[in-house]
Amino acid sequence: MAYEADPRIPFPYSATPTACRAEPELFAYEHGDSNSDDITIRVDQATTACAACPLAPRCLKWALANPDLTQTGIWAATTPRQRCTLRQRLIDRLGPDWVAIVAEHDRRRSGRPTPRVLTAPDGDAPEAVPAASSA
Numbered sequence: 001m002a003y004e005a006d007p008r009i010p011f012p013y014s015a016t017p018t019a020c021r022a023e024p025e026l027f028a029y030e031h032g033d034s035n036s037d038d039i040t041i042r043v044d045q046a047t048t049a050c051a052a053c054p055l056a057p058r059c060l061k062w063a064l065a066n067p068d069l070t071q072t073g074i075w076a077a078t079t080p081r082q083r084c085t086l087r088q089r090l091i092d093r094l095g096p097d098w099v100a101i102v103a104e105h106d107r108r109r110s111g112r113p114t115p116r117v118l119t120a121p122d123g124d125a126p127e128a129v130p131a132a133s134s135a
């Protein structure tokens with residue numbers, strides 16, 4: 001099944017290749033992977049690379065907003081289990097639609113227009129439409 005990224009939290013763009021793009025195998029990780037020295041060393045290397053990455057704060061936000069796309073792997077120095085914990089904290093603090101609250105906060109800080117969210121009449125998932133492109 002193909003999952004769509006939540007359009008409210010765009011993935012941060014970088015013209016400079018990030019470590020995860022340059023060496024994606026370093027960031028491969030699944031819950032239940034053994035605690036072998038090899039994996040521990042690799043995860044340490046990935047989290048160290050993330051710690052030095054200028055995209056890390058926005059990468060983490062995107063990873064948390066897109067659980068279906070980030071079920072595996074190291075994203076912004078977090079494991080899948082750590083992201084589950086962080087998501088639950090956001091839900092506890094901001095409610096189940098925490099992504100909308102965070103996206104609106106980001107929009108206000110950036111001065112971007114508010115996207116209109118359309119709900120299909122057949123009950124399909126809502127679709128965000130940038131205000132500038134609305135008719």
Ligand code: SF4
Nearest residue numbers: 020050053056059076
């Ligand atoms: S913070 Fe995100 S974009 Fe940067 S190296 Fe880590 S996983 Fe890649």
